[in-house]
Amino acid sequence: MKRPLVESEEEKQSTQLKKRKKYDSGSTSKSPVPPREAPLWLLNMMREMNGYEPKLVIEKTLFKSDINRTLGRLAMPTNHVVEKDFLTATEERMIDEKCRLKTSDVDVVAVLVDPLHRKWNVVLRRWDMAKDSGNCSSIFVFVKLPLRFSSSSLAECKRRMKRPLCKRRMKRPLVESEEEKQSTQLKKRKKYDSGSTSKSPVPPREAPLWLLNMMREMNGYEPKLVIEKNLFKSDINRNLGRLAMPTNHVVEKDFLTATEERMIDEKCRLKTSDVDVVAGLVDPLHRKWNVVLRRWDMAKDSGNCSSIFVFVSTWNSIVDANGFKEGDPIELWSFRSQGRLCFAFVPPRRSSLCSGQCSSAL
Known part of the structure; x- marks a missing residue:
């Protein structure tokens, strides 16, 4: 042992200062990543779907294996995941159980949405792979990916995202001001008072x-x-x-x-x-x-x-x-x-x- 078991206050401060300098100047791959702001198209889509808690899971370039129709999966290495708390404790337990037991019929089924508002159900799993060194690497995978989720649809999504906001489906910002809220409520009330019976809320009927x-x-x-x-x-x-x-x-x-x-x-x-x-x-x-x-x-x-x-x-x-x-x-x-x-x-x-x-x- 190079240092005594119990450090003095000066040694503790010196150690903390070295760690802080290493963090400030050090490699970006190891330093914690601050949360990214969600893009505007995602915020507007979340508003339409009553969504919350946007988290950046991963940024990656697609490999040949990711678009291989025979493999039919998207691989996301766990050590490349940006915000690692995107799963709940229950979802983590289900994924871990599926990974360990193999035969378990428990799966985490999620909804995948693209900027064109197309929706698919995907299965999220984790694969643990042993290395020759004795260590283990893990990847998250989307399996049962729909055939329509191809490179051409991704290219169309990118073109759609580059259009001006006025041409997209998102018409209102995520957060409305008080005046906008009052105006929206007034329009709804007028539509209900004058409007179509098919869209207006139906008052409860008296039971016969x-x-x-x-x-x-x-x-x-x-x-x-x-x-x-x-x-x-x-x-x-x-x-x-x-x-x-x-x-x-x-x-x-x-x-x-x-x-x-x-x-x-x-x-x-x-x-x-x-x-x-x-x-x-x-x-x-x-x-x-x-x-x-x-x-x-x-x-x-x-x-x-x-x-x-x-x-x-x-x-x-x-x-x-x-x-x-x-x-x-x-x-x-x-x-x-x-x-x-x-x-x-x-x-x-x-x-x-x-x-x-x-x-x-x-």
């Missing part, structure tokens, strides 16, 4: 009397109007066996709890998940069924995505019991009974309403 009486018998509460629609031919097609409810036509969108939304989202993303939201469905004749509620996301040619809620499982039995026909108008309501999600609908009035049997009890 038969539903209130049924809820009283079932100790139900919180009635919400989910959707009003005319049945399409596909809704009564026995081969399809489902009722489609476009999410943008849902009237009161808060009919699901946070847990139910998470379960539906997990089922929609993972496909193989055995988690389902099973709800009760009741008609005015007090016949009851169990239905499975799911969400289907469908990509469009424009790159956007549309979503629909669907009833599956016992829908054909419900169609037979109520004698549904193409073009029939129905109202679908939701309510809670002892915490469980339930639905009730008003079928069209016809004599065949009284036929059919209940297929399963709540």
Whole structure:
């Protein structure tokens, strides 16, 4: 040992001064990198997506292996990551578990957005690679990259980013002044007072009397109007066996709890998940069924995505019991009974309403 185990105050100050000089003059690769300001196009996109906490993950030049269609992955060495705290503790644990166990079906699925507002789902993983020296190097990788995310699309993104701001989709700054906020609220209020019924917020409807009486018998509460629609031919097609409810036509969108939304989202993303939201469905004749509620996301040619809620499982039995026909108008309501999600609908009035049997009890 060249120095005594316990340093004097002067030695401590001298050591700290040497470290500080080394940091001030030293190599940029080892010194901590101050946070970069996010570019304006990203801030505006975050505003549209209600995003927060922008962090620079990496700056790199694409290698030949990054655009190799056979490999199909983007490599990001962990020692080149700029702001290393871009993952939450849960995401780090999931990535570590996937890296160690290999066979684990736990994956971190993220959304990748480009300046043209195109969106993809990507899987983020970490690969640990042993070296001959006995050390280990790690890289983050995007796998299951979409084919459209190619060098040509990146070049188009760069051209789009170089355009003047007035020609891009971002029209307002991220932070609005008080006057701009008041002006925006005034425009929204005028549009609501005078405006289109399709875009304006819909005030809560009063639940029909038969539903209130049924809820009283079932100790139900919180009635919400989910959707009003005319049945399409596909809704009564026995081969399809489902009722489609476009999410943008849902009237009161808060009919699901946070847990139910998470379960539906997990089922929609993972496909193989055995988690389902099973709800009760009741008609005015007090016949009851169990239905499975799911969400289907469908990509469009424009790159956007549309979503629909669907009833599956016992829908054909419900169609037979109520004698549904193409073009029939129905109202679908939701309510809670002892915490469980339930639905009730008003079928069209016809004599065949009284036929059919209940297929399963709540």
